[in-house]
Amino acid sequence: MEQIVAxxxxxxxxxxxxxxxxxxVGIGILGxxxxxxxxxxxxxxxxxxxxxxxxxxxxDAVPIISIAFAALLMFANPFLGQVG
Amino acid sequence: MAGQTPAEYxxxxxxxxxxxxxxxxxxxxxxxxxxAKNMGFMxxxxxxxxxxxxxxxxxCWFFRWIAGKxxxxxxxxxxxxxxxxxxxxxxxxxxxxxxxxxxxxxLALTIFVWIVLMNLLDLVPxxxxxxxxxxxxxxxxxxVPTTDVNATFGMSLSIFALxxxxxxxxxxxxxxxxxLAFHPFGKMLLPVNLVLELVSLIAKPLSLSLRLFGNMFAxxxxxxxxAALVPFYLQFLLSVPWAIxxxxxxxxxxxxxxxxxxxxxxxxxxxx
Numbered sequence: 335m336e337q338i339v340a341x342x343x344x345x346x347x348x349x350x351x352x353x354x355x356x357x358x359v360g361i362g363i364l365g366x367x368x369x370x371x372x373x374x375x376x377x378x379x380x381x382x383x384x385x386x387x388x389x390x391x392x393x394d395a396v397p398i399i400s401i402a403f404a405a406l407l408m409f410a411n412p413f414l415g416q417v418g
Numbered sequence: 419m420a421g422q423t424p425a426e427y428x429x430x431x432x433x434x435x436x437x438x439x440x441x442x443x444x445x446x447x448x449x450x451x452x453x454a455k456n457m458g459f460m461x462x463x464x465x466x467x468x469x470x471x472x473x474x475x476x477x478c479w480f481f482r483w484i485a486g487k488x489x490x491x492x493x494x495x496x497x498x499x500x501x502x503x504x505x506x507x508x509x510x511x512x513x514x515x516x517x518x519x520x521x522x523x524x525l526a527l528t529i530f531v532w533i534v535l536m537n538l539l540d541l542v543p544x545x546x547x548x549x550x551x552x553x554x555x556x557x558x559x560x561x562v563p564t565t566d567v568n569a570t571f572g573m574s575l576s577i578f579a580l581x582x583x584x585x586x587x588x589x590x591x592x593x594x595x596x597x598l599a600f601h602p603f604g605k606m607l608l609p610v611n612l613v614l615e616l617v618s619l620i621a622k623p624l625s626l627s628l629r630l631f632g633n634m635f636a637x638x639x640x641x642x643x644x645a646a647l648v649p650f651y652l653q654f655l656l657s658v659p660w661a662i663x664x665x666x667x668x669x670x671x672x673x674x675x676x677x678x679x680x681x682x683x684x685x686x687x688x689x690x
Contacts, residue, residue, distance in 0.1 A: 391674040395625075399632030405639045409428045410451070 338413050346404035353397030353404075360393045424646040431544060431642045432635075434463040434566055435558040449557065463566055470563035473535040477528070503531065507676065514680045517687030519584070525683075526676045529573070533672035536563045537634060540668065541661055544641045564634040567627070574627035577679050581622070585686040622682055626675065633671050637664050 368386045372379050406412070429451060436454035438461030440446050447464070448454035454461065484500045493501075507527045515522050539562045551559040563569040585594045598615045599608050637660075644656045 387670060388674060388677060391670045392629075395629035395633060395671075395674075398636050399628050402632040402635045402639070405636065409425060409639075410432060415452075415455075 335414070335417055338411070338417065342407045342411050342413065346407040349400045349404035349407075353400040357394060357397035361390060364389055364393060427646045428639075428642050430558070431548065431645075432560065432565075432639070433558045434560050435465040435556060437462045437464045447557070463568055465559050465561065466563045466566040466569050469539060469561050470532075470536055470569055473539075473563070474532055477531045477535055481531070503527070510677060511680055514677065515684040515687070517588070517684060519683075519687065522680060522683055525580075526680055529679055530672050530676040533564065533573075533630070533675055534669060536569075537668040537672060539563070540565070540634060540638055540641070540664065543657075544638075544645050562634060562638055564630055565638045567631045567635075570627035570631040571623075573630075573675075574623040577626065577682065578623040581682050581686045584683060588687050626678055626682075630671050630675055633667055637667055 364386060368382055371382050433451050433454065436448040436457060438445070438448070438454075438457035440448070440453065441456055448457060448461075481500060484497055487494075488497060504527060507530055508523055511523045511526055542561065547561050548559045560566065582594070585597075589597070598619070599612055601611055601615055603611055640660055641657060644653055644660070648656060
């Protein structure tokens, strides 16, 4: 019981942390490339912006999913039910 | 309200109102999370059904009402607002979809507005409707349908069925299975092709639904966490900025779901 709680706490911490790390790097690269493109060709900004937001949502989703599952482990741990 | 400690409060707020066969063998609403779990697959999340169908009816009624009193010479502001949405969706469909199908644009509009409406329920303060329904005698009430994985999977599986239907209709049965079997590496490596293509086919509805569910569930959970852990006179300092940021997530996720629907259905209309 205690072991499951401890490992779940560790797991949710790692899930949130690594998810945020990856998303931070990814969205940083995305934003910097968008600014570069916008500086080179300002007339393309509306089109680039729509694409950037689409990619932002796609990139954002993966860490958010892992955060949702980490939160599930934190507050409604499914493994505890298996111990009984 | 069962929730006294923060953990009880949170797990109360992420529990759906479930209707199904109880352990005792009679039909009824589940009284606890464990009881809801024991109902298994054939249980109905009544709150998800109610709020999603309500949002759908609101969307249909509002757009039909505007379409009925449309005016060219003196358009009202609501008409311009609806035209803005319709033109945005129609532009996205024209950009991303090159086949000939009259279903795609209405489908994309329905998906976009419906998901936006369902996601916007997330901005209702977390205790308003659950507490009102508690006073009315209903124990559990989770109002945002897109924070229920059943609702998002329902939507993405419908898209998946449409994808397969149009693939077979446009390319024929042979074309559909040929794309699965011969696509990346040619005919010599048929089993490898089959595995790769099947995985990417099944990953589409899975990622579509989990993306929407994960975003909305995480957003809802942050609101519930703020309500559970922060004293009530400080809550607005955290929940108001999060709500403002969440407006971006709400529309962005609806837009992405719509855009990917168009792209996936476009793929099933194009042969390689």
